Amino acid sequence: MQPCTVELLKSFEPLAEVPDDQLQWLLDIGECREIKTGETIYEIGDTFHSTDFLLEGKFSVSIQQGKQANEIGIFESGAISGYLPFSRGKISTVYVICVQDAVVMSVSIENIKKATKLYFELTEALVHTMITRVRYATTRQQQYEKMFALGKLSAGLAHELNNPAAAIGRNAASLSELLQNIPKIFKQTAGLKLDPAQMEIFQERLHAIIDREQENELSMLEKSAMEDELTDWLEEHGIDDYTFAEILVDYGINVTDLEYLAVIPPENALVPVFKWLSYHLSTSKIVKEIAEASTRISELVGAVKNFSHMDRGGDKQFISIHSGLESTITLLNYKIKKGNIKIVLDFAHDLPLAKALAGELNQVWTNIIDNAIDAMAINNKGTLTINTKQERNSVVVTITDNGPGIPEDISPMIFDPFFTTKEIGKGTGLGLDVVMRIIEQHHGSVKLKSVPGQTSFIVCIPINEK
Incomplete structure (x- = not known):
């Protein structure tokens, strides 16, 4: 194990501009430890107890996809993981496993919190690391959810x-x-x-x-x-x-x-x-x-094009909400027929166009409708009702199923990342989290109303952001 020095910490890109005395303070309070290949650093749901500086070795980072864990990245020497100041992330949402013998310097959360009051440059570097990590995780999550939505439709x-x-x-x-x-x-x-x-x-x-x-x-x-x-x-x-x-x-x-x-x-x-x-x-x-x-x-080809918005740009445009809903139903038609689901469309004839990203909204419809179909599977049949209307300056889409309903004790958690009530291999817990994120990006809202025998998701989208 090579000695841990200020020069070694300066090789960490985020810490390159941090004054030497602040890095020496980290060294004085940090605890170095060796980790062998195959050891688990974090499992999904583990609470963070420290900020970890990877001095040597490699960590594999994976997420749960169905019944298996799939690698989404590698931490190499110079990586900072675990707790970061001002972050809301207090638990791990990924698996982290050592894949090459490693040396880690860990600094307790209590000491990192002290650093935020004592050392501006060090705090700035750690916050910058947090922002980069959030940006990377969000991009990966968005890409994964798009692929997962495609997987729902492909079969x-x-x-x-x-x-x-x-x-x-x-x-x-x-x-x-x-x-x-x-x-x-x-x-x-x-x-x-x-x-x-x-x-x-x-x-x-x-x-x-x-x-x-x-x-x-x-x-x-x-x-x-x-x-x-x-x-x-x-x-x-x-x-x-x-x-x-x-x-x-x-x-x-x-x-x-x-x-x-x-x-x-x-x-x-x-x-x-x-x-x-x-x-x-x-x-x-x-x-x-x-x-x-x-x-x-x-x-079907037209529905795929409309669903993915292949022939449009990446900016928000005034789109037909009905067109996106109909394309989603077309692409989920096989699962709808297999589940013996009756579709009831109660569309407002004078519904205005809404300024939105069509491809993103189609992900919303896919996730909600797919969840509704799965919920009704227990009855081997069901009715899915989709209602649209205008309320003031917004378009409101209500998607209702007559499945068993969502228990009151878990309703507050259904929009949390990685929370799922489905069996292992049948859900990731990302679907409704992505629904919430996309609708918030459109400055809209998503509400849940559920009683035994009926569950409704009410999605509100502004007609025009201005």
Whole structure:
């Protein structure tokens, strides 16, 4: 262990300009100790008892992410940790473990407090260290929470994107198979030399049937019974395409409609004409499903862009609160459906735009709504109600779930960093802390109202900071 000297302390960047006599005072009251690799310096929740000056070695700094601790930084010789004057941080919010044999000089909190009254330059250096540490921790926390919010969405988003993408793939394969048979169908129908007038009447009747307003959606049993009736009719008329009946049901075509169409072509042309009809309706259905799937993908991509505000600058702009809420719900749709959650949107039609950072607010909506979904999971169903309104010069968003509620004894702590009621691995305790921080940055407020069976978060955002 090298001797601890004033010159060694001056190698600490924050202490470089501190007078020698003040550093000598630190040496006289400080206690040097050796720490072996693998020793724990602080665990999350440990109370600080001293200010620690790392003279030699390395410390690893980690935070809890799910079920594991992930490293966010390394303290090397020259680092100052533990208690710092005028800081509100009295307990550790990180794991600190020695990863290389170290030497630390510790100065008790009582003596550091004495220094604030005796030595201006030393106090200034320690306060500057505190500000740097807060700035670094805030930046890391913000980045982590953004990644955590993305993690909440990514699994569901992947599922939501995979469904339409898979539908496009399946339908493209089916369409390819149908197109290969078109020459055969064309040959059969072309050889019949059908009367153009008859075919025009056939097409007019067909479009009238397809375009008519559909009645109430059929149940599975009703669809099955209708398919059986259509299959029997098709078999009686020599048409052995067993998938045709299912397609006819999808278009709302019944036996009466087939009879209405069957009287138009000559008897010898009935089978080829209805084969053509089968291919026509199948192709139309596939094209429609591909269009719907591609539209769904476009909507999801649009929601991601709106959620992350990818195409906007970093300054506050007048934005639609409703747009952000709707994008968040779209991206959480998989989890909402999985949780059997009913969404009720009670939006004010005349809600004004609010000057805010859209990406930041979307983090707020994600954290609150995601927590609400998790809270209702115990009931295997639930209702999430989102209400918006204007109150004076502010927009007020109230997000309410009918989960079990938040016990009164822990309500005051839910906005504290790292506080969570979720199981290990299911929460970090950062979500609502970030909600509070973001809303305070917007000069707004967040309030909690909770009783058994109902929890509401009321978020108030100024329309314009001025």
